[in-house]
Amino acid sequence: MNRFHRPAWRTAAALALSLCALGAQAQDKSVELKFAHWLPASHPLAKLGFEPWAKSVEEASKGSIKVMLFPAQQLGKAADHYDMARDGIAQMTWVNPGYQAGRFPLIAAGELPFLLGKPGPSSAALDQWYRSYAGNEMKDVKLCFAHVHVGTFHSKTPISEPGQLKGMKIRSANGTVAQTMSLLGATNVQVSAPESRDAIQKGLADAITFPWNSIISFGIDKAVKYHTDMRFYASAFVWVMNKPWYDGLAAGQKKVIDDHCNNTWASKVGASWGDEEDSGRTTLEARAGHTLVKVTPEQLGAWKKAVEPVYTKWVEAANATGVNGTAALDSLRKELAARGAQ
Template sequence: MRQRHSRSVSTPLALAAALLFAGAVSAQDKPVEMKFAHWLPPTHSLSKTGFEPWAKSVEAASKGSIKVALYPAQQLGKAADHYDMARDGIADMTWVNPGYQAGRFPLIAAGELPFLVGKPGTGSAAIDAWYRKYAAQEMKDVKFCFAHLHVGTMHSKKPITEPSQLKGMKIRSSNGTNAAFMTLLGATNVQVSAPEARDALDKGVADAIAFPWDSIVSFGIDKAVKYHTDMRLYASDFVWVMNKGWYDKLAAGQKKVIDDHCNNDWAGKVGAAWGDFEDGGQAKLEKSAGHTIVKLTPQQLDQWKKAAEPLYGQWVQAADKAGFKGQEALGELRKEIEARKAN
């Protein structure tokens, strides 16, 4: 009896000791560094409203066992290469504009369709929630974190009010879908990344640019264009993706921290913070000497929307060709956008 009693006492004690030991090990996860690469200037609004707050939150939640080292301004590679940089382990996390490689990621390009999304915060939450079930198939080389977007317009060297004015112009487009729209309207596309855009405009390689409002200022493009059309012309999708090998080597607790920072809440949070800041750039430009906000009549806006309609059919065809059910997927995205009042 005494021996059985001894066992009954020692077993809970042993279990408690084991749990304490496991907790100590968990609390002392091997420190790791995340190399997070992006191509924006370190002073850019997304750096301050997205990358830096996210990095600090990860470090705090991991009790310092995950250190996030930010590599801005194309330090580790060109803007268009950031998806492959995560895939190949050049960086552990990257910020990617899928539209910089037109046709490679046809499904997420739905978020780029003109006039589909009007609000960047709820729009980001919508595109992220919708894309999560497709990401593992379309971006199978990496671990998907979350998606978000911004909304922008046309900035030019002369006033633009109607789509017919773009015929013969040279436009720096924002992504593959926007480039297809420019082609549809008879413009010539100038394919350069955001950091290279001002140079293209300064040298006359481009006459106008599709860009969000505040980035016109932060990239110094306000020195090259003076007219800004007041409409929600386009959206650009962005994804945060990780190197699979880096993630797989994390301790269980560290993986949970990353998972908790790669969710729909963060997609909406980053999209809203950045989107609100970008939209605030319109007021800055309106107050800047020499800049003109070009207003549209309802009839002119309808012309733009009608001109964009063929792009929806083109997207469905591209999605079908890639093995997705295009019309069904577009319907799902529309429902998600409408449910979140993002349009």
């Protein structure tokens, strides 16, 4: 048999392979992913999280997924980013669920004071734990992953004991921190992170709960001089995606997204950003005019006792959704312990 007279089955197989290849090419047509967030484009999370993620997605998809970043509230206010992903204003958004207090009660476990420790392992633990609940609590969108930052008080006057908060005006990082401030007698000032410096400089707030390095990157170090040296609170964040956009992707493109929306990326982003945030502590300690306010073991014990009712309220809120709050909180604690994150 010469090469011009091969069997029909070989010809058919070759044709089928060619058609499959053409079909794959047709399926993997270029798509655009608008990724909106509300941080400055120069923020460490943009450089350590958003940009590397976008680059990795583009490379893994061989350029068929084009990621366009929209920072600094260009497409909408910080508190609107969940709904922006749901409604397709952006295909992906970075969301602080605590900006809409009470709307997402389960992930608020990641905001409980003194529960989370190092941001990297804490992010991995929270992400793994929350995947059991996200399908119901955030059913309007596709969860990519969750991560956290951990922070403390930055203030005009020193704060070392819970009793000192009474009568103060505090810009709280999220709904759970706001609840904690109310419990301890402070007044909450509700402004987003980009608006915080202005609020303090105008006297609308006396202190802010914030991670260490963002105090510098947002310029808030110009407005506050005292920094309480403890891990007081955490804020949980989610990267969420528009469901119809994801559903319309080719199979290979979906795999690329799935490979970038997992616990590994939650840990990676949580660690890289968290370590960068924590580095701000050393920077501020060395900066003239700034003071780290030390907290004694006795004072720390008083803080932890003072915030116990916040845990009770979280369990009640979880119970109201049909979830056993006590069991869920125990499960999160076990996940944190397993990763050395408490």
